[in-house]
Amino acid sequence: MIPINDLSRGYRLYQDEYEEAALRVLRSGWYILGKELSDFEMEYAAALSDDCYCAGVDNGLDAILLGLKASGIEPGDEVIVQANGYIATMLGVMQCGAVPVFVEPDEYYQLDPANIEEKITSKTKAVLVTHLYGLATRMEPVIEVCEKHGLMLFEDCAQSHFAPYKGTYTGLFGTASFFSFYPTKNFGGFGDGGGVVSKDKAIIDRVKVLRNYGSDYRYHNIAMGYNDRLDELQAAMLRVKLKHIKDLLANRDHIAQRYLKEIKNPKVMLPETPEGCIHTWYQFVVRVDDQEGFREFLKNKDVATDIAWKTPPYLQPVMTEKFGFKRGDYPKTEEICDTIVSLPMMDHMDEDEIQSVIDVVNTY
Numbered sequence: 001m002i003p004i005n006d007l008s009r010g011y012r013l014y015q016d017e018y019e020e021a022a023l024r025v026l027r028s029g030w031y032i033l034g035k036e037l038s039d040f041e042m043e044y045a046a047a048l049s050d051d052c053y054c055a056g057v058d059n060g061l062d063a064i065l066l067g068l069k070a071s072g073i074e075p076g077d078e079v080i081v082q083a084n085g086y087i088a089t090m091l092g093v094m095q096c097g098a099v100p101v102f103v104e105p106d107e108y109y110q111l112d113p114a115n116i117e118e119k120i121t122s123k124t125k126a127v128l129v130t131h132l133y134g135l136a137t138r139m140e141p142v143i144e145v146c147e148k149h150g151l152m153l154f155e156d157c158a159q160s161h162f163a164p165y166k167g168t169y170t171g172l173f174g175t176a177s178f179f180s181f182y183p184t185k186n187f188g189g190f191g192d193g194g195g196v197v198s199k200d201k202a203i204i205d206r207v208k209v210l211r212n213y214g215s216d217y218r219y220h221n222i223a224m225g226y227n228d229r230l231d232e233l234q235a236a237m238l239r240v241k242l243k244h245i246k247d248l249l250a251n252r253d254h255i256a257q258r259y260l261k262e263i264k265n266p267k268v269m270l271p272e273t274p275e276g277c278i279h280t281w282y283q284f285v286v287r288v289d290d291q292e293g294f295r296e297f298l299k300n301k302d303v304a305t306d307i308a309w310k311t312p313p314y315l316q317p318v319m320t321e322k323f324g325f326k327r328g329d330y331p332k333t334e335e336i337c338d339t340i341v342s343l344p345m346m347d348h349m350d351e352d353e354i355q356s357v358i359d360v361v362n363t364y
């Protein structure tokens with residue numbers, strides 16, 4: 001079976017370096033809030049741009065929660081998100097006491113800037129875009145609406161590390177941006193991890209206080225904080241990966257370009273990339289009318305697939321119970337969820353594996 005992903009391949013590509021870094025941390029006797037984390041934060045920010053800062057946190061959900069809080073999102077604020085985004089984004093908003101307000105996506109699966117304005121009320125405080133599947137949202141029109149209405153702009157970059165929009169990486173367009181370093185992510189570690197990035201150092205300093213019991217210095221607590229730190233081991237692993245991220249993204253692009261060129265089946269709609277964006281292929285998502293039939297066909301020919309995700313977040317019980325959403329509320333999102341299928345995509349695939357996926361999809 002060709003897996004949808006195999007995390008051990010990424011590990012094996014740079015095994016010696018990961019093991020050396022892990023041993024360095026284990027032997028150091030210092031495991032939380034040390035030099036690995038501060039070096040990682042500097043290196044990650046520098047890899048994105050020369051005018052931003054980073055705070056490492058324990059996962060992507062907490063990056064959203066702490067980043068929004070540190071930026072001033074308060075209970076009762078409304079935050080515009082896309083209806084086909086990930087549940088963690090909505091949970092981060094809700095855990096701030098704020099209310100997620102949904103808009104439909106565009107044909108690239110990203111938040112459709114044309115749908116923002118009609119959702120703005122007197123309570124709207126921010127737009128939080130999620131760059132899904134490794135592709136940037138079309139940011140210029142989003143920025144335009146935010147500026148026109150005085151809204152803050154945030155980015156969920158859990159799926160879009162180093163994905164550029166018109167030459168600028170996602171994560172650098174708004175007040176703050178939120179990253180997940182969960183193992184399956186294009187830039188993932190070997191456990192949970194996350195980060196907040198901002199050009200405003202005060203926001204990053206507040207996140208650093210919030211992640212450590214609200215403490216600005218040892219045994220001095222100025223805020224209702226959390227224990228949300230990125231540990232030294234994960235930071236050391238991510239420092240290794242950062243050195244190789246461009247090669248890893250090139251591997252993904254090689255797989256995607258072969259799929260794009262060689263999959264030729266009128267029943268399978270291939271993903272499109274809008275002008276100004278470079279896709280980083282966190283997921284290679286195709287569309288088919290018969291989602292389950294297609295998946296079953298591929299499974300029977302030893303090709304694994306996935307759906308990211310079948311149930312839109314607003315139809316999850318936690319959301320329907322709280323807000324009363326129902327099927328039919330966001331038809332475009334539901335149509336997407338009912339027809340998308342992810343093909344195998346990972347840090348490395350052999351040419352014959354790529355060929356097998358192409359052949360099987362073409363015979364469907």
Ligand SMILES: Cc1ncc(COP(=O)(O)O)c(C=O)c1O
Nearest residue numbers: 059060061086088089158180182
């Ligand atoms: C778009 C998006 N936002 C947030 C998250 C949450 O990240 P984490 O799993 O690190 O909490 C994820 C993770 O899957 C995600 O895909």
